[in-house]
Amino acid sequence: MKGWMGKIKALALLSSLALFLSGCGKDNLTALVPKGYGSEVSFNLIILTTVVMTFVFLAVIITYVIVLLRFRKKKGQEDFIPKQVEGNQTLETIWTVIPIILVIIMAVPTVIHSFTLSDTSEADEHINIDVTGNQYWWHFDYKDEGFQTSQDLYIPQGERVYLNMIASDVTHSFWVPSISGKMDVNVDNENTMYIEAYEEGVYWGKCAELCGPSHSLMDFKVIVVSPEEYDQWIADMKDVDPEAEPESAVAQEGKELFEENNCMGCHAIGSSPAQVGPNLTNFGDRTKFAGFLDPTKENLVDWIMDPESIKPGNKMTGNYPDLSEDEADKIAEYLMQLQPSEVTPDSAGGLK
Amino acid sequence: MSVTATQKRSVGAVLWDYLTTIDHKKIAHLYLIGGGFFFILGGLEAVIIRIQLIKPENDFISAGFYNEMITMHGTTMIFLAAMPILLGLMNAIMPLQIGARDVSFPFLNSLGFWLFMFGGLLLNCSWFLGGAPDAGWTSYASLAIDSPGHGVDFYVAGLQIAGAGTLMGGINFLATIVNMRAPGMTYMRMPLFAWATFITSVLILFAFPALTVNLFLLMFDRMFGSAFFDVALGGNTIIWQHLFWIFGHPEVYILILPLFGLFSDVFSTFSKKRLFGYTAMVFATMLIAFLGFMVWAHHMFTVGLGPVANSIFAIATMAIAVPTGIKIFNWLATMWGGSITINSAMLWALGFIPSFTIGGMTGVMLGSAVADYQYHDTYFVIAHFHYVIVGGTVFGIFCGLHYWWPVMFGRILHEGMGKLTFWTFFIGFHMTFFIQHFLGLMGMPRRYWVFLEDQGLDLGNLISTIGAFFMSFAVIVFIINIFYTAAKGERPSPDPYDGRTLEWATASSPPPHYNFAQLPLTRGLDPLWIEKMEGNGKMTPAEPLGDIHMPNGSILPFLMSLGFFIAGFGFIYQVDHSAWYLALYGGMAFALGCMVVRSFKDDHGHHIPKEELEREAD
Amino acid sequence: MPENTSTNSTVKAYQKKKNKDEMKKQLIAFASMIAFTLIAFGIVATESVDKMFLIPIIVIMAVVQVGFQFYYFMHMKDKGHAMPATLIYGGVWAALLTLGGLGLITWW
Amino acid sequence: MSHDHSLNPETMPQDPEKATLEGKNKFMGLWFFLGGEAVLFASLFGTYLALRNSTADGPASDEIFGLGLVFVMTMLLLTSSLTSVYAMYHMKNNDYSKMVLWLGITALLGVGFLACEIYEFAHYITEYGFTFRSSAFGSAFYTLVGFHGGHVLFGLCWVISLLIRNAKRGLNLYNAPKFNTFSLYWHFIDVIWVFIFTVVYLMGKVG
Numbered sequence A: 001m002k003g004w005m006g007k008i009k010a011l012a013l014l015s016s017l018a019l020f021l022s023g024c025g026k027d028n029l030t031a032l033v034p035k036g037y038g039s040e041v042s043f044n045l046i047i048l049t050t051v052v053m054t055f056v057f058l059a060v061i062i063t064y065v066i067v068l069l070r071f072r073k074k075k076g077q078e079d080f081i082p083k084q085v086e087g088n089q090t091l092e093t094i095w096t097v098i099p100i101i102l103v104i105i106m107a108v109p110t111v112i113h114s115f116t117l118s119d120t121s122e123a124d125e126h127i128n129i130d131v132t133g134n135q136y137w138w139h140f141d142y143k144d145e146g147f148q149t150s151q152d153l154y155i156p157q158g159e160r161v162y163l164n165m166i167a168s169d170v171t172h173s174f175w176v177p178s179i180s181g182k183m184d185v186n187v188d189n190e191n192t193m194y195i196e197a198y199e200e201g202v203y204w205g206k207c208a209e210l211c212g213p214s215h216s217l218m219d220f221k222v223i224v225v226s227p228e229e230y231d232q233w234i235a236d237m238k239d240v241d242p243e244a245e246p247e248s249a250v251a252q253e254g255k256e257l258f259e260e261n262n263c264m265g266c267h268a269i270g271s272s273p274a275q276v277g278p279n280l281t282n283f284g285d286r287t288k289f290a291g292f293l294d295p296t297k298e299n300l301v302d303w304i305m306d307p308e309s310i311k312p313g314n315k316m317t318g319n320y321p322d323l324s325e326d327e328a329d330k331i332a333e334y335l336m337q338l339q340p341s342e343v344t345p346d347s348a349g350g351l352k
Numbered sequence B: 001m002s003v004t005a006t007q008k009r010s011v012g013a014v015l016w017d018y019l020t021t022i023d024h025k026k027i028a029h030l031y032l033i034g035g036g037f038f039f040i041l042g043g044l045e046a047v048i049i050r051i052q053l054i055k056p057e058n059d060f061i062s063a064g065f066y067n068e069m070i071t072m073h074g075t076t077m078i079f080l081a082a083m084p085i086l087l088g089l090m091n092a093i094m095p096l097q098i099g100a101r102d103v104s105f106p107f108l109n110s111l112g113f114w115l116f117m118f119g120g121l122l123l124n125c126s127w128f129l130g131g132a133p134d135a136g137w138t139s140y141a142s143l144a145i146d147s148p149g150h151g152v153d154f155y156v157a158g159l160q161i162a163g164a165g166t167l168m169g170g171i172n173f174l175a176t177i178v179n180m181r182a183p184g185m186t187y188m189r190m191p192l193f194a195w196a197t198f199i200t201s202v203l204i205l206f207a208f209p210a211l212t213v214n215l216f217l218l219m220f221d222r223m224f225g226s227a228f229f230d231v232a233l234g235g236n237t238i239i240w241q242h243l244f245w246i247f248g249h250p251e252v253y254i255l256i257l258p259l260f261g262l263f264s265d266v267f268s269t270f271s272k273k274r275l276f277g278y279t280a281m282v283f284a285t286m287l288i289a290f291l292g293f294m295v296w297a298h299h300m301f302t303v304g305l306g307p308v309a310n311s312i313f314a315i316a317t318m319a320i321a322v323p324t325g326i327k328i329f330n331w332l333a334t335m336w337g338g339s340i341t342i343n344s345a346m347l348w349a350l351g352f353i354p355s356f357t358i359g360g361m362t363g364v365m366l367g368s369a370v371a372d373y374q375y376h377d378t379y380f381v382i383a384h385f386h387y388v389i390v391g392g393t394v395f396g397i398f399c400g401l402h403y404w405w406p407v408m409f410g411r412i413l414h415e416g417m418g419k420l421t422f423w424t425f426f427i428g429f430h431m432t433f434f435i436q437h438f439l440g441l442m443g444m445p446r447r448y449w450v451f452l453e454d455q456g457l458d459l460g461n462l463i464s465t466i467g468a469f470f471m472s473f474a475v476i477v478f479i480i481n482i483f484y485t486a487a488k489g490e491r492p493s494p495d496p497y498d499g500r501t502l503e504w505a506t507a508s509s510p511p512p513h514y515n516f517a518q519l520p521l522t523r524g525l526d527p528l529w530i531e532k533m534e535g536n537g538k539m540t541p542a543e544p545l546g547d548i549h550m551p552n553g554s555i556l557p558f559l560m561s562l563g564f565f566i567a568g569f570g571f572i573y574q575v576d577h578s579a580w581y582l583a584l585y586g587g588m589a590f591a592l593g594c595m596v597v598r599s600f601k602d603d604h605g606h607h608i609p610k611e612e613l614e615r616e617a618d
Numbered sequence C: 001m002p003e004n005t006s007t008n009s010t011v012k013a014y015q016k017k018k019n020k021d022e023m024k025k026q027l028i029a030f031a032s033m034i035a036f037t038l039i040a041f042g043i044v045a046t047e048s049v050d051k052m053f054l055i056p057i058i059v060i061m062a063v064v065q066v067g068f069q070f071y072y073f074m075h076m077k078d079k080g081h082a083m084p085a086t087l088i089y090g091g092v093w094a095a096l097l098t099l100g101g102l103g104l105i106t107w108w
Numbered sequence D: 001m002s003h004d005h006s007l008n009p010e011t012m013p014q015d016p017e018k019a020t021l022e023g024k025n026k027f028m029g030l031w032f033f034l035g036g037e038a039v040l041f042a043s044l045f046g047t048y049l050a051l052r053n054s055t056a057d058g059p060a061s062d063e064i065f066g067l068g069l070v071f072v073m074t075m076l077l078l079t080s081s082l083t084s085v086y087a088m089y090h091m092k093n094n095d096y097s098k099m100v101l102w103l104g105i106t107a108l109l110g111v112g113f114l115a116c117e118i119y120e121f122a123h124y125i126t127e128y129g130f131t132f133r134s135s136a137f138g139s140a141f142y143t144l145v146g147f148h149g150g151h152v153l154f155g156l157c158w159v160i161s162l163l164i165r166n167a168k169r170g171l172n173l174y175n176a177p178k179f180n181t182f183s184l185y186w187h188f189i190d191v192i193w194v195f196i197f198t199v200v201y202l203m204g205k206v207g
């Protein structure tokens, strides 16, 4: 078993290299270059089954080609009546038994890893984060630490992190292809999965269950930092003073506008367990905001003024007073300077 | 009844004839026309999807509209295109293959068609009435409950009506095969297409009720305030997923098994050999159907059912590879040693083997639960099921149409255009869907209105879209072929392909409406072939020539379906205004009234006298 | 004319007797169905059986009772019922799977 | 083929309901339909089982179910099953008037059953405020039991229209299969009820 798995792994490595070289996918998004435990386990099975399938396909296609080459109706033999064969016990047994064996070969590791991947018995000894899927954004509650964040999930490299996931409105599905396979985020019950990332970096996450018009824009990021940086980040986040006065005057005005225009009704800065909209505590550190927009001032102003045109069906539209471009600009200024920590996606290598 | 006589009749008379017909061959025409219409509609929707995805962050159509598009594409293709066309083929051919004059329940047969048609129309009315359903063809409960407007209500009402029609079709075929096989046609002498019809009907019978119930639950929740899927009141949305897939997985075998039967007949005919391993083929079909009921949760591996459930369903899923493999290899063995003719019908069958094998293999890969955590809800799944559905079902439908066109319409399709259709479709198909496997693995989830720039997905999507244009071209060629054939097509003999089974043993092409003046006597598998080999050339009659009893046509199926159609609107709109209850009760009462009329009138059918049969035979 | 018409009166008499015997069996089936029902209601009303056993017992009694319905009242035991029986068992199998699916793994 | 001829004891075939092809078809068709119905009710039972404890602060099953009425309903329906057996017995003996009589009794018992059921539902609604919308349990309960009730109602309409349409026709090979399929259907309704009283009421009472 061991040596055999080793061979598979070598093969996996080789083919992943080949795929990588041929430009198959974006490094921090593709499932073909695993950078975490879950995706590695899945990947091994993908390779194993692909190898089996290649074998099967060759068997079929070679016979097929021979048949087509040898047994076409021949010129001059139009009236030839082939022998009417009823069947052949040996042959039929062979092509029943071999597939059974192949299926067993694939089924055994599948069963084993179904169990390893859903084993949550050690959850208490590891980091636990509550994940909430909402129509079109993700919320992360570091409940052991007592603060929340949204959109960007920070985890330490090389450690197991247990995610307890539930949806607030409709079913979503949590997927970070490079790090782990997906799990549905149901409305009915809490699902727990664990992830473990091997390398520092910023990884794309996607919502994989149809959840409304902006389903395709419900991206998030997983930011994998070193364990030391992670501790630093936790400390910084806990330290945030939501009332802190921004340095620049414009941002100061922005802060007031933010408070006046009902933004606070939904968005918390600093920790606040209730959330209708994303927590903005470390908004200035986002690699993308609203899931997929570059964090430029223009984009942010556009968003604040008309989120509907950017993310159809989002739950922010129409729930706050109309803003002038100038006001939006000031709010943007304020939001973009919310950078409570030194530990940022950039320090993890930046979003590629 | 000769063809020229038909042509002379006025349009009105033909129309009335089709509205009231209960002849299985004409109902088949209706199914093919209805299903064909919806296939083009679904295909156009597919093309719109592909145009939207031709480049990153495209805004050809809006996000909400895109979701309506995929939902209607999936729903239309599966319920309103593929299944009806298959029911059409079964209707046209199965009774002939078992040597029957008609089906068991001709009235029900017609009712089944009209229910499908009106259900489909009802569903598509949503486009014009505030938006189509947009929760995916799977319509998962949490999103379907959340969906505003009436789109999902149309989905519920339309599918409920169309589904009832399908169920009737299934029961009808079952009773027909059990009770109406011609003398000597034992079960183990039935052509595989007849067997496949039988087993598919069993699947319909056991799978559709789960959908019916599920649709009721959704309807009650959306229209009458119940709480099946309302978590706040203790509801559970996973119930929807279970019931949907308890129906849904058997459904995908409903889509493929008839064509497995068809391909068996085609391979054997065009190789001039009897089917290799007939018994194994029959039992493999049964086994696939049986296992098909025990794998539904492979669509739910990521729901969090736990490792035990996932493992069981993974193993059961992979097990289906075994009977399917038996079939693939038996087909190859059928051709092995044969004398293979390659015409356009056979081309589709030959194209099917590698295409479907790839689709089946990716199916087994999906069946490995742990790997599915990566594949699920990505373009890998889209690639898988288009490989089996297009590479299996659609190829099969084209194969069947080319093969049986003479039986159904008395003309033979143009070969050259047939081949052009095949090659462009075949190339376009692989172009569109092969690349999607990689798109999925590279991180592209399905049902994505846009994919983002700079994620390495551009080229793949572009290729995929170009492929779809190739397929459109092929379909257009096929449509031209139909019109060309209708106008100028060759009139074949009743047995143009040197056939082996009874659909080629009729007196004329197309067959007379009573099929066989005298029921044929079957003396073994491939009955017509046996007679030909023994030098008889045609079937021995199993009965003396006598009067034939045939059922009468009726407009009631059409009217009843119309009643349900109206009631459907009533159901959908009564939430807005109680005046709509009028439509609800009115439509229902009308349909029930038709039923009462039907049951209170004795209808003993009519007799075709022996003399007339003799006259026509000359 | 119907094919299997028999004008022979001894055959008629035989037929009548057969129907009577059949009716007797059906009456016995009915009596036992009533008995089962009484027992089921009885043990639930009196709470005389432990809950752990009670549910299996009443379910088994229901199944047996339904067997009587099918085999005696609906004649599934008679000739010519092979196909109906096959399909009913198929339906029961599909039904059990559905029940298993919803009853056992909806809550996980 | 003499469909319309009334039969007399001398010309009666052994099984009038299966003597013609139409009869055989009806017979098979109905059985297959029942196979499908089995799955239909299984889906409803499954839903009920999954939701039976989801009472969402509304009334729970053991609080509201009363066994007395259910027992009466059970007896009514079981007996009606027997009476329809009698009807078929007389059909086979070609005794049309007795058959009609027993079918009439069957219908009356069915009406009694439905009346009890309507009373029961009304009682739950007025007494406990327990409705279709109270909780997922409520929805599942009314849907399952209501579907069965709907089947009973349909069966009643069926048998009554059969009795009316054939009042003057007597028994013949054309309508014998119709009576027979009705009686099969009626038994099946009884089968479903056996599971309903067991799974819903008895198990619900136990909690």
Ligand code: HEA
Residues within 6 Å of the ligand: A053, A056, A060, A098, A099, A100, A102, A103, B138, B252, B253, B255, B256, B298, B299, B317, B318, B320, B321, B322, B324, B325, B326, B328, B356, B357, B358, B359, B360, B361, B362, B363, B364, B365, B366, B367, B368, B372, B375, B376, B377, B381, B384, B385, B388, B389, B392, B393
């Ligand atoms: C015609 C329709 C059709 C057919 C025939 C199949 C056939 C199969 N399907 Fe597919 N499937 C769909 C239509 C179909 N499917 C659809 C529509 C969906 C998506 C629904 C949605 O979510 O919208 C889907 C989704 C789907 C999933 C869920 C994926 C996901 O959402 O995550 C899975 C998972 O197991 C699966 C598996 C299989 C398997 C194992 C088969 C098997 O039957 C295949 C068997 C065939 C072979 C294996 C090839 C021939 C065999 C040999 C040559 C022998 C040797 C082979 C081996 C030993 C491997 N299918």
Ligand code: HEA
Residues within 6 Å of the ligand: B039, B040, B042, B043, B044, B046, B047, B049, B050, B070, B071, B073, B074, B075, B077, B078, B082, B135, B136, B137, B138, B382, B386, B389, B390, B393, B394, B432, B446, B447, B448, B449, B468, B471, B472, B475, B476, B479
């Ligand atoms: C029988 C089933 C069936 C068939 C045949 C097809 C056929 C096709 N499908 Fe579809 N598909 C589904 C069933 C099917 N599909 C289902 C169930 C889904 C899932 C939906 C969901 O997620 O809910 C899906 C989803 C789906 C998607 C994914 C959407 C998404 O997730 O965002 C895509 C994308 O490429 C796609 C493409 C295609 C294409 C290009 C074809 C082509 O093969 C189509 C070829 C046909 C044509 C091109 C005909 C066009 C004809 C003309 C243009 C002629 C016009 C002429 C006249 C008017 C005279 N399909």
Ligand code: CUA
Residues within 6 Å of the ligand: A133, A134, A135, A136, A171, A172, A173, A207, A208, A209, A210, A211, A212, A214, A215, A216, A218
């Ligand atoms: Cu959330 Cu898709």
Ligand SMILES: [Cu+2]
Residues within 6 Å of the ligand: B248, B249, B252, B295, B296, B298, B299
């Ligand atoms: Cu499936």
